[in-house]
Amino acid sequence: xxxxxxxxxxAAMAAALVTTGLTTTVKAVEIQGAGSTxxxxxxxKKWIPHFMATHPNIKVDYQPIGSGGGINGLINKTINxxxxxxxxxxxxxxxxxxxVLHMPEVAGPEVMSYNLPMIHKPLVMxxxxxxxxxxxxxxxxxxxxxxxLNPGVNLPDLRIxxxxxxxxSGTTYIFTGYLCKVSHQWKTQVGQSTSVQWPVGRGGKGxxxxxxxxxxxxxxxxxxxYAYAIMGxxxxxxxxxxxxxxxxxxxxAVIAAQKAVVANLPADFRxxxxxxxxxxxxxxSGFTYLIVDRDLGYMSKAKAKATVExxxxxxxxxxxxxxxMQYIKLGSLMRKKVLAELSHVTWKGQPLN
Amino acid sequence: xxxxxxxxxLQNPFIDVPQNAARRLVDRITKAAALGGxxxxxxxxxxxxxxxxHGSWMALRQIGWHFFTTQAWNPVPGRDxxxxxxxxxxxxxxxxLALLFGVPLSIGTAxxxxxxxxRWLAGPVSFLVELLAAIPSIAYGLWxxxxxxxxxxxxxxxxxxxxxxxxxxxxxxxxxxxxxxxxPANLVRGGPSxxxxxxxxxxxxxxxxxxxxxITRDVLQQFPAEIEQGAYGLGATWWQTxxxxxxxxxxxxxxxxxxxxxxxxxETMAVIMVIGNTDHISASLFAGGQTMSGVLANEFxxxxxxxxxxxxxxxxxxxxxxxxxxxxxxxGLLAKIQTERKAA
Numbered sequence: 001x002x003x004x005x006x007x008x009x010x011a012a013m014a015a016a017l018v019t020t021g022l023t024t025t026v027k028a029v030e031i032q033g034a035g036s037t038x039x040x041x042x043x044x045k046k047w048i049p050h051f052m053a054t055h056p057n058i059k060v061d062y063q064p065i066g067s068g069g070g071i072n073g074l075i076n077k078t079i080n081x082x083x084x085x086x087x088x089x090x091x092x093x094x095x096x097x098x099x100v101l102h103m104p105e106v107a108g109p110e111v112m113s114y115n116l117p118m119i120h121k122p123l124v125m126x127x128x129x130x131x132x133x134x135x136x137x138x139x140x141x142x143x144x145x146x147x148x149l150n151p152g153v154n155l156p157d158l159r160i161x162x163x164x165x166x167x168x169s170g171t172t173y174i175f176t177g178y179l180c181k182v183s184h185q186w187k188t189q190v191g192q193s194t195s196v197q198w199p200v201g202r203g204g205k206g207x208x209x210x211x212x213x214x215x216x217x218x219x220x221x222x223x224x225x226y227a228y229a230i231m232g233x234x235x236x237x238x239x240x241x242x243x244x245x246x247x248x249x250x251x252x253a254v255i256a257a258q259k260a261v262v263a264n265l266p267a268d269f270r271x272x273x274x275x276x277x278x279x280x281x282x283x284x285s286g287f288t289y290l291i292v293d294r295d296l297g298y299m300s301k302a303k304a305k306a307t308v309e310x311x312x313x314x315x316x317x318x319x320x321x322x323x324x325m326q327y328i329k330l331g332s333l334m335r336k337k338v339l340a341e342l343s344h345v346t347w348k349g350q351p352l353n
Numbered sequence: 354x355x356x357x358x359x360x361x362x363l364q365n366p367f368i369d370v371p372q373n374a375a376r377r378l379v380d381r382i383t384k385a386a387a388l389g390g391x392x393x394x395x396x397x398x399x400x401x402x403x404x405x406x407h408g409s410w411m412a413l414r415q416i417g418w419h420f421f422t423t424q425a426w427n428p429v430p431g432r433d434x435x436x437x438x439x440x441x442x443x444x445x446x447x448x449x450l451a452l453l454f455g456v457p458l459s460i461g462t463a464x465x466x467x468x469x470x471x472r473w474l475a476g477p478v479s480f481l482v483e484l485l486a487a488i489p490s491i492a493y494g495l496w497x498x499x500x501x502x503x504x505x506x507x508x509x510x511x512x513x514x515x516x517x518x519x520x521x522x523x524x525x526x527x528x529x530x531x532x533x534x535x536x537p538a539n540l541v542r543g544g545p546s547x548x549x550x551x552x553x554x555x556x557x558x559x560x561x562x563x564x565x566x567x568i569t570r571d572v573l574q575q576f577p578a579e580i581e582q583g584a585y586g587l588g589a590t591w592w593q594t595x596x597x598x599x600x601x602x603x604x605x606x607x608x609x610x611x612x613x614x615x616x617x618x619x620e621t622m623a624v625i626m627v628i629g630n631t632d633h634i635s636a637s638l639f640a641g642g643q644t645m646s647g648v649l650a651n652e653f654x655x656x657x658x659x660x661x662x663x664x665x666x667x668x669x670x671x672x673x674x675x676x677x678x679x680x681x682x683x684x685g686l687l688a689k690i691q692t693e694r695k696a697a
Contacts, residue, residue: 066654089430091658161546166630168428168655191429194655202548202641203630205651209498216503216547 028056029306034063035070035083037206038108038170038225039288039327043083046321051313058306067170068194074100074291077298080307082291085170086194087270099294101345102269103338104287105314106327107258110175111229111249111284112237113211115220116141118156122248124149126240127182127275127283133160133221135185136200141219149240156219163213163222166203168194174272174286175223181275226254226285227326241283242275253282254328262334269338285328290314297348304347315339405673408666411659420667426632426643428652428661435664437671439632443550443642444675447624448617450554450638451561455617456610458558459565460599466566467573468595479570486563494626497556502627505555506547510639517541525636542637548629551638556623561613568612572605573598604690611683618676621646645672 033043040062048060062083065073070082075096085108093100112125129145132138138145142155165172173194180187190196204210207228214220214234226249229236238246247253260276272286290311296304315330315338322329330338345352406413412420416435423436462482466475521535528534534542576598584594599606621644629641630651643651645668656662 068655068657071657086657089658166625166651168652168657191432193429194657195428195652197425197427197429197432197434198631201631202546203651204498204548205625205630209626212498212502213548216499216506 028059029302030059030061031080031303031306031310032061032063032078033070033081033083033290034065034073034079035291036067036085036170036288037064038067038085039083039106040064041227042106042321042325042327046325047314047318050321051310051318055309055313058310060306060310066168068168071096071291074293077293080292080296080299080303081311083288084291085286085288086173087268087272087289088291097293101292101294101341102289103291103311103315103341104269104330104334105290105311106319106322106329107254107273107285107287108171108174108327109226109249109254109257109282109285110171110178110223111226111234112239113214113222113224113229113234114237115214115218116156116158116235117218119153121153122236122238123153124240124246125237127178131179131183131186134162134164134179134198134200135183135189136162158219161213161217161220162198162201163210163220164198164201164203165195165206165210165223167205167209169206170194170286170288171207171223171225172196174274174284177272177286178274178284223284226328230326239283241281242277243279243281245279247280247282249282251323251328253280254285255331256280257282257285258328258331258334262331262337265334265337269341292345294344295346295349296352297346301347304345305352308342308345308352311342312339315342401673405666405670409663409670411663412667413663415660416664416667420664420671424632424634426648428656428664430658430661433658433660433664435660435667437645437668439634440643440645440648440668441671441675442634443553443628443647444618444644444672446550446642447553447557447628447644448614450550451557451617452610452614454554454558455561455565455613459562459609459613460569460606462562462566463569463573464595464599466570468591468598479567482563482566484563485559486567490560490620490622493556493560494623497552497623498626501556502547502552504547505552506545510541510545510547510551514541514545514639536636539636540638542635543639546629546639546641548627548641549637549639550628550635550642553624553628553642553644554638556627557617557620560620560623561616564616565609565613568609569602569606572602572609575605576601604687607683607687607690611680611687614679614683615676618672618679619646621650625650645669645675 043062044064048062051060052058067084067086070079070084071088071092073079074082075092087102088096088100112130114123116123126149129138129149132145139160141158141160147155173192176190176192176196179190180192190199202213204213207224210222210224211228211232211234214222224234236249238248241247254273256278257273257276260278260281261271261273265271269287269289274286275283292307292311296307299307315335319329319335412435420435420437422438423434424438425434425436426439427434466479470478517537518541519538521538523536524533525536525539526534580597580601581594584597589597624644625647628643628647630643630647631641632643633640635642649665649668649672653665656665
């Protein structure tokens with residue numbers, strides 16, 4: 001009740017800010033964000049232009065320098081908000097002063113893409129198989145492990161050319177997190193991070209680099225961001241989820257996955273949507289976050305207000321742009337939880353309303 | 354009148370500098386500015402070193418010399434294991450390959466431009482080679498990734514692979530399976546991949562061509578006509594005269610090669626698009642690898658915990674020191690060549 005009230009006040013204040021801003025401020029308030037390259041397309045092409053068109057008194061700049069760079073910017077207080085594909089670790093949160101807010105803004109699934117022109121039906125894979133391929137235990141496309149999941153498919157006797165990201169990335173963080181969940185050997189031997197020590201394969205820089213590695217070799221296999229794979233018309237594998245259902249990567253399948261995790265989501269939202277249960281849930285996706293300090297006292301009050309207003313807009317009005325850019329918007333329950341979190345942001349201890 | 358016609362040196366305005374305060378001031382300002390410029394340049398270098406040492410301090414203390422003996426690069430938090438060895442190897446191998454292919458090609462081109470081509474052809478060829486230098490490195494990278502690498506994998510590498518895979522001359526080691534590995538078959542172990550040391554070396558070859566060619570051409574043009582005429586007069590053939598010219602200009606050509614090598618060591622974007630980006634050390638030209646500048650470009654922005662970031666700074670420090678060491682060695686060799694020439 002109290003939260004809902006605060007929320008209402010915040011929304012009203014956000015609306016009021018536009019008018020007061022127009023009348024009292026001569027110069028536009030500039031806010032600076034940095035971080036995730038994953039979110040850059042929608043951020044730079046949709047959110048910032050549409051937000052600035054309707055909020056002429058606020059200027060938003062976003063530098064897609066990588067999630068790690070964004071987090072460092074937040075720790076050093078050189079930016080107003082950070083975009084990150086990986087949640088901050090506990091030690092990073094301590095370095096940033098101990099109180100940060102993670103607000104998921106959109107979800108991003110990852111797909112397994114491959115280059116087998118002789119196969120026309122989507123291949124079926126499961127987590128253990130993907131882990132074994134990335135561990136170098138399954139090396140050929142006609143291995144019994146692959147054949148067992150794809151009965152009747154005439155698999156070629158070709159080497160699997162494994163591709164992975166060479167740059168540190170949130171995409172890798174989510175992918176290796178999934179492999180840790182589905183393979184004990186991966187968890188003990190390799191682990192989860194933005195860059196790992198890959199047992200096999202070649203690295204490509206960014207989604208285009210991985211796509212190029214897959215594309216140039218018949219037999220190539222790699223993980224790509226969903227949006228990139230869909231826009232590039234890359235073939236994608238059907239994945240078997242935790243409950244044994246075959247799931248095609250799609251927007252509804254990722255929303256189903258969000259629903260499956262939202263009940264168990266920790267209060268700070270630091271949980272990827274990896275290997276959820278449910279008959280329609282896609283197994284590999286993660287949130288990309290907007291991260292701010294819980295108290296924005298290190299910037300001017302005008303900037304603090306503008307930052308909160310921009311994030312609020314992204315989580316509400318901005319969500320409608322997700323689909324056209326192949327991102328997946330937040331489910332309604334999820335969004336409610338996140339907006340409640342945003343209302344807790346303060347400026348030098350005062351509530352921002 | 355006589356005095357006026359022959360002014361004493363003391364009255365000569367061009368010699369009378371010490372008495373002119375304004376001129377002395379100009380002198381002082383110029384000297385101070387020059388000194389300031391030098392100090393600024395030196396201090397920038399010093400600041401870079403200080404920042405690198407400060408940034409890598411944690412890794413220097415925790416990893417120390419093991420950095421140079423460790424091949425693994427594992428940035429997963431809690432498993433942190435950092436070694437620069439595979440990246441040093443990658444930088445070394447790609448630079449070596451680039452010089453191996455690039456130096457004969459560049460010197461040949463320069464000889465063609467200065468000593469073979471008719472004037473109407475020399476200009477355009479020169480211009481086209483220099484144009485290669487104007488292409489930004491990311492454009493080379495994209496071309497390498499989407500054009501050269503598939504071509505290598507499908508056309509050139511299979512030919513090399515079939516030619517060398519069964520040739521066993523010198524035993525060099527053992528496979529984990531116990532089978533003995535031979536040179537030169539080990540150079541093509543693993544088969545064609547297109548994203549490998551060879552691709553990295555080839556892209557660097559193209560990138561260092563213009564600088565070595567342009568400088569070699571310029572120094573060859575300085576070859577004195579009288580020596581050339583003399584050589585021909587003594588009955589030397591064209592080839593003998595050309596060898597004389599190359600020997601005469603060797604200090605300059607050596608300098609050109611050093612500049613090319615510096616570019617190859619530092620080049621980043623184009624290399625990471627084609628080299629495969631793995632922390633492996635392999636004698637095979639078809640194996641993936643990584644260079645020092647490559648790992649920095651790939652991972653620096655996402656280096657998200659202190660020891661990882663510190664290890665990245667350590668790599669940068671090693672990269673800077675290796676450039677410095679190569680430069681010092683190059684200068685030493687250059688000085689040796691020049692003293693030899695004076696003696697000759």
